[in-house]
Amino acid sequence: MDFSIIQQALPDFLVGARNTIIYCAVSFPLALLLGLVLALMGSSRFIWLRGPARIYIEIIRSTPFIAQIFLIYYGLSTILFNISNSLGITNLAVFVNGWTAGIAALAINYAAYEAEVFRAGFLSVEHGQTEAALSLGLTSQQNFFRIVLPQAVPLMIPPFVNDLIYMLKDSAIVSVIAGLELTAVLDTWRVRNGSNTIPLFLLAMALYLALSLPTSYIARWYERKLRAAL
């Protein structure tokens, strides 16, 4: 074991860590947005809104992320190629690359989980609050945005941060397609230095821990504060 390799590898690994952060920073807001839409669809009284949201969530949660990411990376490019072929326009499949497919896959996957968090958060606000708001003459939209949402958001932040940490770890799977994040960098260095891999693994693990541990400590601190406030 030759630990001097860490010095050579560090710049590449830092770029990889930066890309990991970019993946999460772009995908997570998208996942939140899509998750909110799904949660609102799921709580609708119309089955044509509830049904698709339910089906989406069940399918996403019952298939492995790696299968989804392959499906999006290869499948989406095939579908886009077929569409642009039949329409006779420029090939849309050129837009599918490690960045777009990876971000789309992370957002699509995590939206299903965030939808459940949103749903649980909305349910945790007592129904009496809604009744009080409606009896004061607020419309159901006003009730949602001014009464339910402000009370639900603090409760939803800890599970969101938890899911952010999960996303940070699952973004490693983007390395199986052409995503150039930390694990992909680790993989190229590992292949190049077959006999001296342990320092590389330690370096990658340390970087992942440096990203995830502070986040989880902040989340725990916030949760304690929240529990004290309630």
Place this chain on the structure above:
Amino acid sequence: MEQTFTRSKKERKPRSWLVILDYVYYAAIVGALGGLAYYLYQYRDTIALFLPTLLAGAGLTIFLSVSSIILATIFGFIGALGRLSRFAPFRTIAAIYVEVIRGIPILVQLFAWAFGIRFVLEQVGFDPYTIAFNFMTLLQSNSLMPSPFVFNAVFYGIIGLSFNYGAYLTEVFRTGIESVPIGQKEAGLSLGLNSRQIMRRIVLPQAFRITIPPFANYFITLVQDSALLSTIGGVLELQQLTTAAATASASNANLQLFFYIFGAMLFFFICYPLALLARFLESRLGAGY
């Protein structure tokens, strides 16, 4: 007179004209299922050719998941005992195990087992294949052994999965044990049981019930994460076979897409019944006694 107080169903929930779209939705569902059936029918020859292989892969996926969850339960139980131990060093070691493992992607851990730790152990002289081969020779059935490459990949895959999930199960078991009210322990003590008896006869049976729903949920994610073993090579589970079949047909993009869809469908057929079972267990057992 009673009728003044009971409102008819229609009055209670005003029907919107948007309800018409419900029937559109049902029609769309039927259409989508029909479309899926037609899509699969178009590829019936491919399915007939590849289904036995893929089902064997699904069998290996289930085998990997079950053996990993058993091993993970052992890791998790030891970890939980460590976290609840009276001795500070045990507590610290268990806490570090949980924190470090939960902060690192499982993919990186699997890489580390398959490409790092494995070679280090081989240099020290530990080769699971040789040990297993010698053991099977004792049983006079070493012809059953797979190739060294496959056996070691499966071995380190199971170790990697279970070591990762052991950390999660540590927390599950710890919260389960801690959720048993202290009064139960005190009652046990006042009845003259010693601490080991209290653990075995009073705390664990009650904690067991609470830990089942999260345990089932982790088992489902474990089945899904076993698909990650396709990245280390040698483990011919469902995702590995799907990817291999798809890569081999890369010249035909539609066929490639079909393989990825079909593999994901098979995973869905494994995981969705498990999810339903987990939800059933959660509704039955989640509340505790």
